[in-house]
Amino acid sequence: MKAVEIKPGIYWVGGIDWDLRNFHGYLTQCGSTYNSYLIIDEKITLIDNVKYYLVDELISRISQIIDPAKIDYIIQNHIEMDHSGSLPRIMELCPKAKIYASPKGVEGLPKHYKKNWNFHPVKSGDVLNLGKRNLHFVQTPMVHWPDNMVSYCPEEKILFSNDAFGQHIASSERFDDEYPFNIMMHEAAKYYANIVLPYGSQVQKALEVVGSLEIDTICPSHGLIIRKYIPEILEKYQQWSRNQVDNKALIIYDTMWKSTEMIAHSVHDAFEAKGYQTRKFNLQYTHISDIMTEILTAKYICVGSPTLNNNILPTVAAFLTYLKGLAPKNRIGLAFGSYGWGGQSVGIVENILRECGFEMLDQIKLQYVPDADILKEKEKHLIDQIK
Numbered sequence: 001m002k003a004v005e006i007k008p009g010i011y012w013v014g015g016i017d018w019d020l021r022n023f024h025g026y027l028t029q030c031g032s033t034y035n036s037y038l039i040i041d042e043k044i045t046l047i048d049n050v051k052y053y054l055v056d057e058l059i060s061r062i063s064q065i066i067d068p069a070k071i072d073y074i075i076q077n078h079i080e081m082d083h084s085g086s087l088p089r090i091m092e093l094c095p096k097a098k099i100y101a102s103p104k105g106v107e108g109l110p111k112h113y114k115k116n117w118n119f120h121p122v123k124s125g126d127v128l129n130l131g132k133r134n135l136h137f138v139q140t141p142m143v144h145w146p147d148n149m150v151s152y153c154p155e156e157k158i159l160f161s162n163d164a165f166g167q168h169i170a171s172s173e174r175f176d177d178e179y180p181f182n183i184m185m186h187e188a189a190k191y192y193a194n195i196v197l198p199y200g201s202q203v204q205k206a207l208e209v210v211g212s213l214e215i216d217t218i219c220p221s222h223g224l225i226i227r228k229y230i231p232e233i234l235e236k237y238q239q240w241s242r243n244q245v246d247n248k249a250l251i252i253y254d255t256m257w258k259s260t261e262m263i264a265h266s267v268h269d270a271f272e273a274k275g276y277q278t279r280k281f282n283l284q285y286t287h288i289s290d291i292m293t294e295i296l297t298a299k300y301i302c303v304g305s306p307t308l309n310n311n312i313l314p315t316v317a318a319f320l321t322y323l324k325g326l327a328p329k330n331r332i333g334l335a336f337g338s339y340g341w342g343g344q345s346v347g348i349v350e351n352i353l354r355e356c357g358f359e360m361l362d363q364i365k366l367q368y369v370p371d372a373d374i375l376k377e378k379e380k381h382l383i384d385q386i387k
């Protein structure tokens with residue numbers, strides 16, 4: 001339960017959520033942290049806080065440095081409850097503290113907590129003097145809610161980026177250079193794919209601002225503090241926010257009697273024959289949030305379902321709902337599946353993928369158990385369509 005000094009007078013005082021496994025539908029196998037930062041200056045400043053059930057950890061860590069009653073300023077970069085949920089307890093300890101948030105944040109906080117605290121709205125370009133240091137505010141709407149902003153301290157070259165550049169990782173290590181790089185980047189990708197993906201154009205605007213700042217430390221609100229791999233994470237955010245994809249095809253399906261699975265194998269072989277990286281996911285075994293991590297860089301998204309009760313299987317419906325909400329762009333889709341009679345599933349899948357804005361390949365729809373020759377024929381036709 002130690003506070004960790006990031007730079008002289010600046011501390012990580014957040015909470016570690018070791019047991020978190022579900023973040024509104026996102027499978028968080030590595031847990032998470034809610035990072036909160038304490039700046040000791042003429043004005044004692046707390047940046048963001050933690051989920052309500054970790055408030056005792058937060059208070060314990062702050063108390064190792066300073067009496068929480070001495071907090072003058074609270075910066076709320078984002079009002080979602082994983083970063084604001086401890087405000088009621090913190091405000092009991094320092095009731096006169098001023099709370100700084102974006103205009104949308106100041107509008108939203110009383111709606112969450114039903115309190116009329118000492119709110120101060122700040123906009124892009126506003127600067128708050130803490131004594132020796134200053135905090136410059138930049139609004140970053142929709143990265144991840146309309147209220148989001150980041151705070152930049154030029155004297156320390158630190159960007160307090162809130163949700164941007166986060167990773168859901170619970171660990172005793174606090175810095176990127178103390179933790180396995182590949183796992184951190186995988187979790188950063190999963191976080192982007194499952195939380196930030198719909199907001200690519202807003203991320204692009206935020207990256208423009210970040211690119212103009214001198215930064216040697218990024219302090220996000222989840223996971224590891226980034227001080228070594230800043231160029232690497234910025235490059236990935238550029239790629240992801242532009243929806244730049246690799247020559248990679250995903251085959252995602254569920255199956256009743258293995259017939260749709262036979263088509264899935266055939267679709268896989270077609271992409272393999274064209275030299276694509278492939279990933280095949282049976283929705284019975286792989287969580288949709290892990291599939292999203294792969295979708296982040298996949299050009300082709302092929303989705304299969306047999307027909308069940310004139311419809312698609314519930315696993316496929318859940319996946320497609322999740323996919324549509326996260327709105328990846330510049331993808332090519334394929335719908336496939338087997339059926340006994342009715343045969344509505346393939347059309348339903350195709351319509352949803354079209355609603356996602358995907359260009360579509362010719363669908364593959366086969367009755368009962370697919371005949372090997374017909375499958376070969378479909379595979380050959382698919383190979384001809386793959387770019």
Ligand code: FEO
Nearest residue numbers: 080082144145163
């Ligand atoms: Fe980590 Fe949008 O909250």
